[in-house]
Amino acid sequence: MSKAVLDALKSKFGDAILETSSKNTDESVTVAVDKLIEVCTFLRDDEKMAFDSPVFLTCIDRLGLPVMEHRFELAVQLRSFTKRHRIRVKVPMEEGKLKVPTLSGLWAGFNWLERETYDMYGVEFEGHPDLRRIYLYDEFKGHPLRKDFPKDLRFPLARREWADE
Amino acid sequence: MGLEITTTKLEDLANWGRKFSFFTYPFITACCGMEFMSVAAPKYDIARFGAEFPRFSPRQSDLMMVVGTITEKQAPALKRVYDQLAEPKYVIAFGVCASTGGFYQNYSVVPGIDQIIPVDVYIPGCPPRPEQVLDGIILLQKKVGEGRTVNQMRARREAMKDKQRQSEGV
Amino acid sequence: MSELKTLILGRKNVDDPDDTGGMPNDLMTVNMGPSHPAMHGTIRIELTIDGERVVEADINPGYLHRGFEKESEAATYTQVFPYTDRLNYVSPMINNVGWAMAVEKLMGIDELPPRLQYIRVMVSEISRITDHLTCVGASAMELGAFAPFLFLVKVREWLYELLEELSGARLTHSYVRVGGVAKDLSPKFCAKITDILDRMEPVLDEAKGLLNSNKIFYDRMAGVGSFTEDDAIAYGLSGPCLRACGVDYDVRKDFPYLNYGDLEFDVPVGTSGDCLDRYLVRLEEMRQSSLILRQCIAQIPEGPVMVDDPRCVMPEKGETYNTIEGMIRHFKHIVDGIRVEPGEAYTFVEGGNGELGFFIVADGTGRPWKAYCRAPSFSNLQTVTKTISGRLISDIVPIFGMINMIGGECDK
Numbered sequence: 001m002s003k004a005v006l007d008a009l010k011s012k013f014g015d016a017i018l019e020t021s022s023k024n025t026d027e028s029v030t031v032a033v034d035k036l037i038e039v040c041t042f043l044r045d046d047e048k049m050a051f052d053s054p055v056f057l058t059c060i061d062r063l064g065l066p067v068m069e070h071r072f073e074l075a076v077q078l079r080s081f082t083k084r085h086r087i088r089v090k091v092p093m094e095e096g097k098l099k100v101p102t103l104s105g106l107w108a109g110f111n112w113l114e115r116e117t118y119d120m121y122g123v124e125f126e127g128h129p130d131l132r133r134i135y136l137y138d139e140f141k142g143h144p145l146r147k148d149f150p151k152d153l154r155f156p157l158a159r160r161e162w163a164d165e
Numbered sequence: 166m167g168l169e170i171t172t173t174k175l176e177d178l179a180n181w182g183r184k185f186s187f188f189t190y191p192f193i194t195a196c197c198g199m200e201f202m203s204v205a206a207p208k209y210d211i212a213r214f215g216a217e218f219p220r221f222s223p224r225q226s227d228l229m230m231v232v233g234t235i236t237e238k239q240a241p242a243l244k245r246v247y248d249q250l251a252e253p254k255y256v257i258a259f260g261v262c263a264s265t266g267g268f269y270q271n272y273s274v275v276p277g278i279d280q281i282i283p284v285d286v287y288i289p290g291c292p293p294r295p296e297q298v299l300d301g302i303i304l305l306q307k308k309v310g311e312g313r314t315v316n317q318m319r320a321r322r323e324a325m326k327d328k329q330r331q332s333e334g335v
Numbered sequence: 336m337s338e339l340k341t342l343i344l345g346r347k348n349v350d351d352p353d354d355t356g357g358m359p360n361d362l363m364t365v366n367m368g369p370s371h372p373a374m375h376g377t378i379r380i381e382l383t384i385d386g387e388r389v390v391e392a393d394i395n396p397g398y399l400h401r402g403f404e405k406e407s408e409a410a411t412y413t414q415v416f417p418y419t420d421r422l423n424y425v426s427p428m429i430n431n432v433g434w435a436m437a438v439e440k441l442m443g444i445d446e447l448p449p450r451l452q453y454i455r456v457m458v459s460e461i462s463r464i465t466d467h468l469t470c471v472g473a474s475a476m477e478l479g480a481f482a483p484f485l486f487l488v489k490v491r492e493w494l495y496e497l498l499e500e501l502s503g504a505r506l507t508h509s510y511v512r513v514g515g516v517a518k519d520l521s522p523k524f525c526a527k528i529t530d531i532l533d534r535m536e537p538v539l540d541e542a543k544g545l546l547n548s549n550k551i552f553y554d555r556m557a558g559v560g561s562f563t564e565d566d567a568i569a570y571g572l573s574g575p576c577l578r579a580c581g582v583d584y585d586v587r588k589d590f591p592y593l594n595y596g597d598l599e600f601d602v603p604v605g606t607s608g609d610c611l612d613r614y615l616v617r618l619e620e621m622r623q624s625s626l627i628l629r630q631c632i633a634q635i636p637e638g639p640v641m642v643d644d645p646r647c648v649m650p651e652k653g654e655t656y657n658t659i660e661g662m663i664r665h666f667k668h669i670v671d672g673i674r675v676e677p678g679e680a681y682t683f684v685e686g687g688n689g690e691l692g693f694f695i696v697a698d699g700t701g702r703p704w705k706a707y708c709r710a711p712s713f714s715n716l717q718t719v720t721k722t723i724s725g726r727l728i729s730d731i732v733p734i735f736g737m738i739n740m741i742g743g744e745c746d747k
Contacts, residue, residue, distance in 0.1 A: 193377075194742060195421070206489065236401065271405050272405065291507060
């Protein structure tokens with residue numbers, strides 16, 4: 001069903017669509033960072049697309065995989081209540097500049113999801129109204145879900161003084 | 166000598182009273198809270214042990230049950246609530262996450278609340294069965310009755326030190 | 336009367352907002368949580384209030400962030416099941432099923448034995464009932480109605496005992512496996528569940544009677560926290576909260592998984608999206624779940640409860656002990672985990688709070704490269720910022736209760 005979406009995107013944007021795939025019944029499309037807003041606006045506003053609702057937004061860190069073209073990749077899942085179809089938009093990102101335009105202006109629900117991705121991966125969403133940590137605290141250094149972050153590195157806020165026991 | 170015996174006996178009487186009237190402050194954070202509900206609900210009925218009345222203000226309670234995982238972000242709040250509890254205060258680490266961090270050994274979870282506050286009774290289990298919780302409460306009752314909880318022991322130590330200081334001073 | 340209103344609603348006169356009644360004009364900042372009796376789940380809200388009215392609310396989740404994703408990356412696919420149990424700990428079976436389905440999708444296992452599908456549907460529905468029972472019971476208690484809480488928790492206790500008999504644990508079952516379930520239904524399971532459902536329905540009626548005709552409960556729920564259909568969709572709301580807004584969307588109906596397509600049930604839909612609608616939707620869903628369970632009991636066929644696929648099924652004990660191949664397979668299965676083809680997949684099921692999804696990126700080894708959980712509570716909670724601004728402080732309690740924010744799932 002979502003094949004039509006992929007075809008429409010390809011015919012509309014041409015070279016801006018880097019890749020499409022429909023493996024495992026999940027349709028996904030890869031676009032360049034600078035075309036993201038344009039593609040997403042089309043997906044939301046076009047009558048045949050009508051992706052009116054956000055599902056999730058996260059980032060994939062491929063550090064250490066044998067095949068690693070881009071270390072980070074943003075994955076955005078959208079759904080449409082009227083057309084009952086879904087699509088995943090993926091955006092490759094270079095390691096040095098983890099900057100993506102915010103999608104919270106298009107779908108209000110991405111506000112917190114972008115904050116989560118910022119917190120966990122350090123992806124900066126340009127134009128986000130309130131980009132700060134959501135799960136962790138300001139004293140925390142680093143972004144824990146990056147592959148180079150050690151699993152048990154802690155930044156304690158409170159510890160007991162054992163001396164007086 | 167006579168005075169000491171009287172004070173110990175008085176302390177015993179107070180401890181006997183304390184152990185059957187815990188005022189619980191449930192510091193509920195996670196899954197174990199579901200089992201805490203079950204413990205409080207009719208079937209397991211914590212009221213049989215005199216600890217049925219959860220007070221949601223730390224100033225009105227003496228037993229803090231830390232129910233669930235404590236994260237690093239939560240730790241200052243836990244410490245603060247503990248400091249506000251009325252003396253003598255007791256702490257139960259409810260479930261394995263509160264006791265040791267359980268199978269969450271990562272950047273965000275405190276490896277056991279005893280890193281932050283002293284604990285009297287650890288209840289293992291993920292989450293512990295209600296029977297286990299009741300067992301933990303009975304254990305704490307025993308400890309309180311004998312005056313062996315961390316807080317009571319510290320109070321006794323301090324009293325002894327004071328006394329020593331006084332006698333040395335005189 | 337107007338004096339009383341002024342007193343209750345804060346310093347401002349309701350009829351004349353400019354009249355401050357001689358009180359200072361400043362806004363006040365109040366901190367609520369993270370350990371607050373009226374919030375199930377730990378959360379902190381920084382409220383900016385004008386008298387008793389909330390002007391702005393900054394909601395801070397994350398007090399139960401336990402690193403589900405980081406832990407999953409270090410665990411094999413089978414070892415992730417206990418972690419999924421503790422995501423939405425009120426309905427652990429649904430999480431188990433969701434995770435299993437995601438891994439199966441990656442492995443290309445499409446055909447599940449019919450008995451397995453029925454078992455998965457049954458345990459999911461039992462979990463859905465326990466979820467809604469807890470949500471309604473706890474919210475009622477927070478609004479001062481203690482008796483319904485005791486009634487509903489009593490029913491939950493029956494269901495927990497049944498699930499304990501089935502899986503060995505009261506709350507964190509880890510019953511489902513990739514490609515099947517850990518073991519077949521316990522003896523007389525179907526008879527016992529029928530008995531429990533028979534006893535449950537009168538209790539639900541009783542609780543409903545106590546709550547629906549309770550003026551305090553009704554007044555605190557009706558019209559509070561309402562949400563429009565468009566907003567709900569743009570915020571990515573799902574589950575009972577979305578259906579209460581009037582959107583007819585249920586993953587079980589719209590994207591049927593397992594054998595939900597063959598079962599008959601209705602999806603209750605509300606009109607205004609306020610707390611009362613959310614409560615009524617949940618109440619009706621429990622009834623529908625019970626209907627589904629009864630159909631399953633009548634229809635469940637005999638047969639295997641695991642797929643016949645050596646990639647994910649452990650060898651028989653006899654084979655493990657007596658043949659070298661069986662031994663090696665067993666060893667590899669435990670130490671390396673189930674091998675999954677490289678790729679990525681997203682599956683979603685109807686969880687207690689809405690669309691619960693798992694997005695897995697596999698790298699070809701036995702451990703997930705990335706395991707992301709699409710937590711319905713998180714998206715639902717986001718709307719609270721909008722719904723509580725402009726309301727009274729006391730309205731926060733029913734709004735939170737009916738969003739049913741579950742810490743483990745929301746904060747992961």
